[in-house]
Amino acid sequence: MMKMKKYMILPVLALIFTFVLAAVNPIFAADDEIISGGNTETTLPPTSGTSGNGLIPNLVVSKFSFGGDQVYAGKAFTLSFHLKNTSKTFTVQNVVVKVNGGEIYGLNRDTDTLYFERIKANGTVECSADFISSAESAEGSYPITVTVSYEYYDDGAKCSNASEIKIAIPLAQEERVSINKAVMGSEDYPVYAGEESPVDYEFLNRGFSKLLNTEVFLYDNDSGELLDNAYIGTINASAQMSSSSHLYSTFEDAGEKHLRFVIRYEDAHGNQKEAASEFTVNVQEAQVSDEEMAAVADDSGGGVLPIAFIFIGIIAVVTLGIVIFVRRRRKKKAAQEESFWDENDWDDDSDLVEEDDNEDQ
Numbered sequence: 001m002m003k004m005k006k007y008m009i010l011p012v013l014a015l016i017f018t019f020v021l022a023a024v025n026p027i028f029a030a031d032d033e034i035i036s037g038g039n040t041e042t043t044l045p046p047t048s049g050t051s052g053n054g055l056i057p058n059l060v061v062s063k064f065s066f067g068g069d070q071v072y073a074g075k076a077f078t079l080s081f082h083l084k085n086t087s088k089t090f091t092v093q094n095v096v097v098k099v100n101g102g103e104i105y106g107l108n109r110d111t112d113t114l115y116f117e118r119i120k121a122n123g124t125v126e127c128s129a130d131f132i133s134s135a136e137s138a139e140g141s142y143p144i145t146v147t148v149s150y151e152y153y154d155d156g157a158k159c160s161n162a163s164e165i166k167i168a169i170p171l172a173q174e175e176r177v178s179i180n181k182a183v184m185g186s187e188d189y190p191v192y193a194g195e196e197s198p199v200d201y202e203f204l205n206r207g208f209s210k211l212l213n214t215e216v217f218l219y220d221n222d223s224g225e226l227l228d229n230a231y232i233g234t235i236n237a238s239a240q241m242s243s244s245s246h247l248y249s250t251f252e253d254a255g256e257k258h259l260r261f262v263i264r265y266e267d268a269h270g271n272q273k274e275a276a277s278e279f280t281v282n283v284q285e286a287q288v289s290d291e292e293m294a295a296v297a298d299d300s301g302g303g304v305l306p307i308a309f310i311f312i313g314i315i316a317v318v319t320l321g322i323v324i325f326v327r328r329r330r331k332k333k334a335a336q337e338e339s340f341w342d343e344n345d346w347d348d349d350s351d352l353v354e355e356d357d358n359e360d361q
Contacts, residue, residue, distance in 0.1 A: 057150075140170070145165070177205060206238065
């Protein structure tokens with residue numbers, strides 16, 4: 001009886017094992033379906049051996065660069081990046097990469113699509129695309145979207161997958177400061193030695209961002225000496241700044257002076273920058289004012305009359321001399337006539353009587 005029972009146990013165990021396998025198999029089948037994501041084909045041979053471990057290969061951007069810490073508005077740049085297959089088992093194939101910079105970053109004579117026949121397990125490929133940024137965009141960080149689609153085989157079944165990656169690239173507005181004018185004096189208003197003269201300057205912020213903490217400086221370009229400086233403050237985008245009342249200088253000697261006008265400011269990121277313009281000034285000899293002339297006259301003559309009175313005095317002296325000369329001459333002439341009459345001893349009355357007597361006879 002006991003022997004018969006032992007032989008009966010084996011078929012019962014086999015039957016139980018069969019039922020267990022039947023119950024477990026649908027679970028594995030369902031898991032395989034979820035992993036594949038659909039689109040399975042068994043007619044094509046696998047490219048990387050079978051795994052059945054349920055891990056989907058992913059493509060990620062492992063490294064990227066765009067030529068610096070930021071790109072400037074209106075400028076071209078190249079985005080380079082490495083696309084890495086993170087799977088240690090699967091080779092991916094028919095890899096299609098698309099790049100899109102939106103309204104900020106447009107393609108610059110380049111295509112938006114790259115193709116790779118395959119990327120092996122744990123492998124990397126290099127990608128690049130040329131862009132140009134919008135010139136009028138505000139400063140900020142804007143994305144370039146990388147869309148990747150690819151295929152792989154899992155246990156002989158062809159699977160497909162896709163992913164979207166965003167690369168954030170900072171955009172900066174390049175400051176463009178144009179100095180239109182920096183002069184001292186003019187033809188009508190020359191610069192004289194010993195007199196304080198202003199710098200007449202004008203500059204324009206041609207960029208799309210503000211100039212912060214702006215200052216202006218005047219240097220002697222030969223010696224490097226700072227002659228004057230002034231704080232201006234914030235200059236708005238596309239704004240013009242001009243003044244002739246911020247910077248002054250006084251030159252002790254006449255001659256040609258070489259000067260340098262400098263604008264120093266901070267950009268939106270706190271970086272200090274500057275723009276400069278060199279110019280030349282011809283300093284004239286100092287003018288002598290009326291007050292200085294009077295002071296010189298007082299110091300040298302102790303009460304010498306001004307020039308106008310001197311001329312009047314000269315004229316008066318000449319006139320007096322002429323009068324004296326004329327009077328002397330008249331006196332001399334009168335004396336000569338009196339001497340003539342005395343020498344001839346003429347008697348006017350006797351002559352007249354004799355003439356009358358002769359007439360009566």
